[in-house]
């Protein structure tokens with residue numbers, strides 16, 4: 001049986017642009033685009049995990065607004081169940097501490113990036129939201 005990995009991703013919207021994050025070259029899914037976030041730890045809620053990850057990855061404090069999409073995708077290293085949420089930044093400036101790049105992309109253009117495959121349903125849903 002493959003490892004099940006519960007992952008959360010933050011969708012931050014500013015002026016109809018979405019914050020997109022590029023994975024480091026030396027991790028799995030190298031240089032793929034993703035939403036900031038990461039693995040939910042044992043005993044943590046998805047919301048708490050997302051708040052913790054954004055503090056670790058970008059040194060900012062967020063509030064979680066609402067879930068967008070949950071999908072499972074089978075990679076060679078395990079099955080990722082990814083839940084994305086709309087979030088707001090409530091404190092701090094975004095810092096790039098872990099990603100290869102951060103980029104604000106127009107909502108209707110985000111599908112042009114080379115996303116981690118698990119993200120594709122979320123991308124479609126985000127582009128269909130007004």
Ligand SMILES: Nc1nc2c([nH]c(=O)n2[C@H]2C[C@H](O)[C@@H](COP(=O)(O)OP(=O)(O)OP(=O)(O)O)O2)c(=O)[nH]1
Pocket residue numbers: 005007008009027028029033034035036037038039080082116117118119
């Ligand atoms: N944060 C995030 N991870 C995603 C997305 N889509 C997707 O397939 N993933 C995958 C990449 C990773 O395998 C996993 C998230 O784990 P992570 O970010 O905590 O871990 P990582 O592989 O960068 O590093 P490590 O903690 O295993 O060393 O989920 C996404 O949109 N955001």
